[in-house]
Amino acid sequence: MMRTSRTGTRAAAASPPTGAGAWTTAGRLGTVALAVALVVAPLAGVASAHTERTAATVPAAVRAADASPVGPWKLKATGDDGNVIETVTTFHADGTAGNNKGGTGTWTATGRGTFSYQITELIHEGGQLVLRIEIEQEAALACGGFISEGTARSYDASGAFLGTTLVTAVGTRA
Secondary structure, three states, X not given: XXXXXXXXXXXXXXXXXXXXXXXXXXXXXXXXXHHHHHHHHHHHHHHOOOHHHHHHHOOHHHXXXXXXXXXXXXXXXXXXXXXXXXXXXXXXXXXXXXXOOOOEEEEEEEEOOEEEEEEEEEEEEOOEXXXXXXXXXXXXXXXXXXXXXXXXXXXXXXXXXXXXXXXXXXXXXX
């Protein structure tokens, strides 16, 4: 079977090899990488866009079905430093928000299927405050979940600024 690439070049379509050991590790990894790319690539544009652009890439009909973030969410946040944090974050109808890490804050609808949220987490060790993290995110709801991006600013116990991490988060209904 022949197929045509975007450049018009014709090539034989890949078919599964046969025989013992025909699938090499590289072949399996290539297939897995392609599958992941097909799933993740559409999300990459949404995750890297700010709310206005994100909202524009998600069809209005999809956003309409997911117009409110109210309720609990399993959240996986990935920082530009590679750190991954998983929480359960709840957005309440009164505009307040909180997570299972002790964070509290607020959320605000910014458009149809879009919202922003701010959460402050206080990290204690031995009963003493050691770190304050201020999280600010812009989010777009779609297909039963949401994707957001923003920052996490860290401060030590005395309030001295430590740094900013860019964060992308993916939420699924809990």
